[in-house]
Amino acid sequence: MIEITDIEKIYRLGGETIKALDKVTLSIKEGEFTSIMGPSGSGKSTLMNILGLLDRFDNGKYMLNGTDVTELSDDQLAGVRNKEIGFVFQSFNLMARMNVLENVMLPLVYAKVPADERKKRATEALEKVGLGDRLYHLTNEISGGQKQRVAIARSIVNRPSVLMADEPTGNLDSKTTEDIMRIFQDLNDEGTTIVMVTHEPEMAAYTKRIVHFRDGQITEDETVTPKQLSKAEVD
Amino acid sequence: MFIKENFKMALDSIFANKMRSFLTMLGIIIGIASVIAILAVGNGAAKEITGTFSDLGATTINLTANDSDDSNAALEQEDLVVLKDSIEEIQYISPNQQISGTASTEMDSRQAVVSYGTPDLQYLSQTMSSNLIHGRYFNQIDFDENNSVVVIDTDGAEALFGRTDVVGETLSVNITQTRLDLRIVGVVEGSFADMQGAFDADQIPLFMAMPQSTVGQQVPQLAGMNSVIIEVEDTEQIEPISNQIVRLLELRNDAVGENIYNARNFLQALDQVNNVLSLFINFIAAVAGIALLVGGIGVMNIMLVSVTERTREIGTRKALGATTKTILIQFLMEAVILSLIGGMIGLTLGILLSNVIASALNIVPIYTLGSVGLVLAFSTAVGVFFGIYPARKAAKLTPIDALRFE
Ligand SMILES: Nc1ncnc2c1ncn2[C@@H]1O[C@H](COP(=O)(O)OP(=O)(O)OP(=O)(O)O)[C@@H](O)[C@H]1O
Ligand SMILES: [Mg+2]
Numbered sequence: 001m002i003e004i005t006d007i008e009k010i011y012r013l014g015g016e017t018i019k020a021l022d023k024v025t026l027s028i029k030e031g032e033f034t035s036i037m038g039p040s041g042s043g044k045s046t047l048m049n050i051l052g053l054l055d056r057f058d059n060g061k062y063m064l065n066g067t068d069v070t071e072l073s074d075d076q077l078a079g080v081r082n083k084e085i086g087f088v089f090q091s092f093n094l095m096a097r098m099n100v101l102e103n104v105m106l107p108l109v110y111a112k113v114p115a116d117e118r119k120k121r122a123t124e125a126l127e128k129v130g131l132g133d134r135l136y137h138l139t140n141e142i143s144g145g146q147k148q149r150v151a152i153a154r155s156i157v158n159r160p161s162v163l164m165a166d167e168p169t170g171n172l173d174s175k176t177t178e179d180i181m182r183i184f185q186d187l188n189d190e191g192t193t194i195v196m197v198t199h200e201p202e203m204a205a206y207t208k209r210i211v212h213f214r215d216g217q218i219t220e221d222e223t224v225t226p227k228q229l230s231k232a233e234v235d
Numbered sequence: 236m237f238i239k240e241n242f243k244m245a246l247d248s249i250f251a252n253k254m255r256s257f258l259t260m261l262g263i264i265i266g267i268a269s270v271i272a273i274l275a276v277g278n279g280a281a282k283e284i285t286g287t288f289s290d291l292g293a294t295t296i297n298l299t300a301n302d303s304d305d306s307n308a309a310l311e312q313e314d315l316v317v318l319k320d321s322i323e324e325i326q327y328i329s330p331n332q333q334i335s336g337t338a339s340t341e342m343d344s345r346q347a348v349v350s351y352g353t354p355d356l357q358y359l360s361q362t363m364s365s366n367l368i369h370g371r372y373f374n375q376i377d378f379d380e381n382n383s384v385v386v387i388d389t390d391g392a393e394a395l396f397g398r399t400d401v402v403g404e405t406l407s408v409n410i411t412q413t414r415l416d417l418r419i420v421g422v423v424e425g426s427f428a429d430m431q432g433a434f435d436a437d438q439i440p441l442f443m444a445m446p447q448s449t450v451g452q453q454v455p456q457l458a459g460m461n462s463v464i465i466e467v468e469d470t471e472q473i474e475p476i477s478n479q480i481v482r483l484l485e486l487r488n489d490a491v492g493e494n495i496y497n498a499r500n501f502l503q504a505l506d507q508v509n510n511v512l513s514l515f516i517n518f519i520a521a522v523a524g525i526a527l528l529v530g531g532i533g534v535m536n537i538m539l540v541s542v543t544e545r546t547r548e549i550g551t552r553k554a555l556g557a558t559t560k561t562i563l564i565q566f567l568m569e570a571v572i573l574s575l576i577g578g579m580i581g582l583t584l585g586i587l588l589s590n591v592i593a594s595a596l597n598i599v600p601i602y603t604l605g606s607v608g609l610v611l612a613f614s615t616a617v618g619v620f621f622g623i624y625p626a627r628k629a630a631k632l633t634p635i636d637a638l639r640f641e
Binding site for chain 1: 555
């Protein structure tokens, strides 16, 4: 589903150039739950932004579901992001002044889904993350963990082929982190492909594949048995 | 992107910063309020003035002869006869001149206002008094034969004779040091009765009306008629008839193109008033225009601030699938709605304001659908014009730059 070959990303600051990604080649298949691990500054976010079509790269090739993304216009990329990719950000990035339901409906608005259908699908997504009883709360009336669950509901509402999360639990405590990881595991069990960036091994331990990163290069790519969280604990 | 969602989003963000939004709208509010007030009051004033002119003289033509370098140019009695005979729309034609003098009998004397003209004088809408109480008005025979006859008013009769039925009595009047002995043929209603207060009771002037021919014969310096009032039947025809009168006089007196005769009607006077009025309206409109410009710049400024404040929001929206056009429309719509709300408040305020001004000026303000449309169009235009730059700025952000913004 995701095929990147010899991807390079170079930042130029004044006269200095920083190679944030140095000939990265990676393939992610449908149904995988992959974590990208590495120290700060190793290029994890840079890679995620490119995989998520938020940023362009300098060299290499990126095939997403058989399409060469370098050939797409900005608005076509927006369409692909809308339909194929779900984002979960470290800082949640919910819309203030909108309630929980409206936040989750937003990708459907951009997908031009009719209003009643939007509401139905957003409610379903929120029920899936255990927030079926918070539909009309404003985003400043819920906790951090609940915010991230709203963000997850928003990321899956358009039924994307891949969910991308950059340090999704970076702003959360350990108990809430477990809740989030359990939701990810459940979604993955139902077939959602997930790519997650983290610099914590404990987090990576919940995933099925760990890609180690250092200085813009992949140093190790291991398949592991994920640490299981029992479903019964979901509140 | 659906209009409804954009609309709700715009309202949300406008109401999230109520004070800021209000201050931003202030320029537009002031601009629109003044435009509405000016149009309503201006139109009301124009209508009022038109009405006044029509009431007073919609059928009146004021004919003058300019004899500055040619005394022959003054209007002759024969001119009046010819005009009345050849232009059938002319109902009445008469000079309406006034001169003051002193009227006296053996008993008493009094200030007098002497009005003179043709027998048509009694029918002119401008004439001071024509309601006969006793006797008759002076007639064509009196006029043709320069008879020394006079019509006076009841107040004068009371003052000089102690009674009103004074037909057949005589009195004399001194005009410009000439003494005229006159026989009273009629008595009309008191002319200055409704102007009491303006005079002491024993000083109310006597009103007299007499043939112009008699005055002209006895006081040669008053013989010339430089100004004549003409009444026509129908206000519709007033302009062509005015032109016809001038043409006829020019042909008759061999003065074509010499610009001696001048026939003025209320339309020209109205034109002048309207010119002054529109000058005034344009001036205020310019002021309102400046207010709108300032308001527009305010909108642009606040939208730029808003785009900066909401850069991360824009980034998130783009990540979720918003296209360049979607973001552009969102911010443009916000600017337009901001100015439209300003326009609506301005409209309301303008209506209130025009009512206050109008009632102070004692006129009725006139609102047209056009002026409401103008407000809507103008506010939208301001919103689009000043909103497009910030909206484009927001729309052109790349998703990653917008998301990374702090
Ligand atoms: N916009 C930018 N301009 C210049 N350099 C950048 C920019 N973004 C990232 N970099 C550089 O690229 C390198 C990789 O950064 P990146 O954000 O991908 O690291 P990371 O692995 O996500 O780190 P962290 O764990 O701290 O989030 C770093 O050296 C960083 O300084
Ligand atoms: Mg990072």
